[in-house]
């Protein structure tokens with residue numbers, strides 16, 4: 001089964017994250033990694049992470065390329081997965097699913113996390129299929145109505161107990 005290794009963003013690897021690209025047709029579906037890193041630099045609640053194939057484990061300088069980027073935020077009891085992207089060359093190989101599973105595992109380790117949530121653009125059918133297959137379902141929360149182009153989802157099964 002495809003597995004991933006997540007690493008903090010550092011001065012040594014952030015440049016590589018700026019070179020990652022989604023397909024042209026996906027450009028409107030996710031913020032650029034440059035924007036995400038800019039946000040993280042002024043918001044300490046955001047946790048940006050580089051995604052590698054699991055074979056990167058144990059190497060200070062991984063021999064395999066960075067293949068994606070994810071970012072979550074823990075605030076007010078919510079572990080919110082803000083960003084997920086897999087480089088176009090590495091999509092459809094199970095890395096997106098594996099990265100979500102690893103981020104969920106990490107969020108469950110925070111004592112203050114009561115629920116795990118995420119969102120996607122309404123037209124992003126691929127993300128919708130991925131998130132539903134992982135146990136996310138529509139989250140009918142008041143503040144989400146302020147953003148009708150975005151679908152908000154809550155992790156249902158086995159949430160955080």
Ligand SMILES: CC(C)(COP(=O)(O)OP(=O)(O)OC[C@H]1O[C@@H](n2cnc3c(N)ncnc32)[C@H](O)[C@@H]1OP(=O)(O)O)[C@@H](O)C(=O)NCCC(=O)NCCS
Nearest residue numbers: 026029030085086091092093094095096097120126129130
């Ligand atoms: C969404 C994304 C992260 C999925 O990453 P991935 O590594 O390609 O996904 P996986 O190979 O792990 O596939 C997991 C599931 O996603 C769905 N999926 C992903 N790409 C798909 C595609 N091109 N067509 C149909 N379903 C797709 C499927 O349900 C798939 O499950 P399956 O293989 O059993 O059919 C990736 O397509 C991406 O980076 N897209 C652009 C950015 C984006 O939309 N991010 C999400 C923002 S909310």
